[in-house]
Amino acid sequence: DADVTQTPRNRITKTGKRIMLECSQTKGHDRMYWYRQDPGLGLRLIYYSFDVKDINKGEISDGYSVSRQAQAKFSLSLESAIPNQTALYFCATSDLTGTSGMDTQYFGPGTRLTVL
């Protein structure tokens, strides 16, 4: 089973709809992240959380909100989707004590979101 899972994997929605993307992990990591990826722009950080009670805005948080329901679950919401939120969304986890090094990011498979 995958260590970091995302649901749904693909979603098509209309402008103005509320959308929730979910992320679950079995790695036992405290840190979780949401990124979006657009062609030519790389990965941009939306929100990150270092534990259940800690939520921080990333560089492009406007139009998004998050909820850390448990150590293993971190969801991303688009309250009123707009077309320029069409992108590939990745959830990631990290662990300061990981053997691959501090802050190595482990990514989920991604959610492809299309807003019409």
Place this chain on the structure above:
Amino acid sequence: QKEVEQNSGPLSVPEGAIASLNCTYSDRVSQSFFWYRQYSGKSPELIMSIYSNGDKEDGRFTAQLNKASQYVSLLIRDSQPSDSATYLCAVTTGTSYDKVIFGPGTSLSVIP
């Protein structure tokens, strides 16, 4: 100035050649540096992490870090068609390891 910059490519090399990927960053106090590989339609996966000046080798991959010049590079020796992917450079910001900034990625194509 963008925080992490990479040549977007595409970079094309023949099979068996050395591929050289470069990355520059703007935050002088960055401490951790990473190279991720991303195949089309897939999620990024870590190839190398490096924290100290100099070279770090892992199989066919060598990461090079020069903090004074604020650049980090990745060399891929004996390039294979399976190395064809986008390579993302990532850097931690500041000294608190609170977040990682990714570059836009360099697309590599290894020609058989």
